Amino acid sequence: MRSMTGYGQASWSGGGRRLTVEVRSVNQRFLDVKMNLPREYSKWEEELRQLVQAAAERGRVDVVVGRSGVAAGDFEVEINEALARAAVEGWRKLQKRLGLGGEVDVSMVTRSEFVRIVERRGDGSDEIPRVRKLLQQALAEFNRAREREGKALAADMKLRCAKLLEIHRGLKARTTVLVPELQRRLSERLAQLLGDSNLSEERLAQEAALLADRCDVTEELVRLAAYLERLGELIRQKGPAGKAVDFLVQEIHREINTIGSKSSDLEVTNLTLAAKAELEKLREQVQNIE
Secondary structure, rough: OEEOOOOEEEEEEOOOOEEEEEEEEEEEOOOEEEEEEEEEHHHHHHHHHHHHHHHOOOOOEEEEEEEEOOOHHHHEEOOOHHHHHHHHHHHHHHHHHHHHOOEEEOHHHOHHHOOEEOOOOOOOOOHHHHHHHHHHHHHHHHHHHHHHHHHHHHHHHHHHHHHHHHHHHHHHHHHHHHHHHHHHHHHHHHHHOOOOOOOOOHHHHHHHHHHHHHOHHHHHHHHHHHHHHHHHHHOOOOOHHHHHHHHHHHHHHHHHHHHHHOOOHHHHHHHHHHHHHHHHHHHHHHEOOO
């Protein structure tokens, strides 16, 4: 079991360049990957996105790739050789005509008219293998963080599941004790109905069946036991389980509601209220599970 929230980071420095990759996520029902890349890597966005999609199944995942520093290949010196050659030849002619001594100084041809430094925009192809590797490292750290939090979530959910099983046993025991009480109430109801001389035996049977059906929670308890057993299996299993757990919590809540509505017994009411409190905590936890 893994949490939907996590963080991972990886970086590299060399040759004047620094690359960083950060991966973070928050809760979200479905997977939503947001990529924030330098312009040089935009053509590889889909490939990098697929690496993220292979590592996560739910949540909003934000990936930020940083590129900073100055590498030797980022700049290029452009020389206007024709202009520089013409300037040197012109200076030598002037020396000859005026009888000037000395040599042509190199500073003459390093002025901005002759030499220009320009930034070279690379396509990022030489860096993308390293970016890919950094993303994989960041995703590995990201998943380790999610697994650590997932273990804590699973431990808490196991406690909730154990309490729900205990409540189920209490409900089962209490409803068994209530059978004689149901029989007494049924007898009283029949006695009231028999006071009406015009009441048919068929009507009596219908009333008895309705009252018994309204109070019988045997089917609900059987389904509740099955749901709780499956919930325990999902909490223990490896891999994504959030959607399945969320569905089970809804089904368990439905059975608890039905049991509570069918019984007017105070102890049963208290047990169903305790079960709802545990379910609410489970519902909060499942929002964090992948």
